[in-house]
Amino acid sequence: MIILKEITALETYSVRHPVLREGKPMESCHFEGDLLQSTIHIGLYNNAALIGVISLFKTKHPEFKSDNQFQIRGMAVLKHHQKRGYGHQLLIEAEVIAKKYNCKVLWFNAREKAVGFYEKMNYKIIGEPFEIEDIGTHFVMYKKLN
Template sequence: MHQIKKITSRETFPVRHPVLRPGLPEDSCIFTGDDLETTVHFGLFDNKAIAGVISVFRASNPAFEAPLQFQVRGMAVLPQHQKKGFGEQLVQHAEEYVKQAGGNFIWFNAREAATGFYKKTGYHITGNPFDIPGVGIHYIMYKHL
């Protein structure tokens, strides 16, 4: 039995750190804007243990003209919980949140290895790949809801 519920930014770290920032200090899991009132974090719990996380920021990217934009950050599922559909559930939950907040546009910086996953959920790549030092090659991806 699993459920998705709102959590604090700090509660994302047990997933963000090992999946997105392995080998880096835990404070590398702190993202600018994590604790703004316009930012929300969700955790997916499997048998009451956190298995995956996603964060949604109200943030604009100048590459897009949508008036109200939301950025997904820190989407991660612990390795032992991957390939169970949890990532798709977290993305769908974030999309529903954005719709309820009056938005219809999501963008994010996707790791090169994750672009196939996001394409399957309807996201598109724009622009050229870029490197985030210490993290790797990324692509800007987006979706109109």
């Protein structure tokens, strides 16, 4: 049984660490803004086990005119649960929540290997690729919400 619910920043670490920060200290799972009241963390549970996370940060990207934007950060699904549609469910839930807050633009820095996944969900690349030290090539991707 799949359940999506709001969780704390600390709860995201059990998924962020092995997927996004493998081999790095646990402290690297903390993102600036994680503890702000405006930040929303969502967990995806499969039979009561947390297997996926996504976080929404109220952050404005200078490329977009709208003042009401959320940045997605820390989206991850545990490796042995990937390619089963859970990432899709997390992203849909993030869009639903963002719309409740009247968000006009969802954006994020996508790892190069994840671009195809996001493009299938109608996210678009803006600008040129860039490097994040010790992580790799990224692209800013976005979707305008109605």
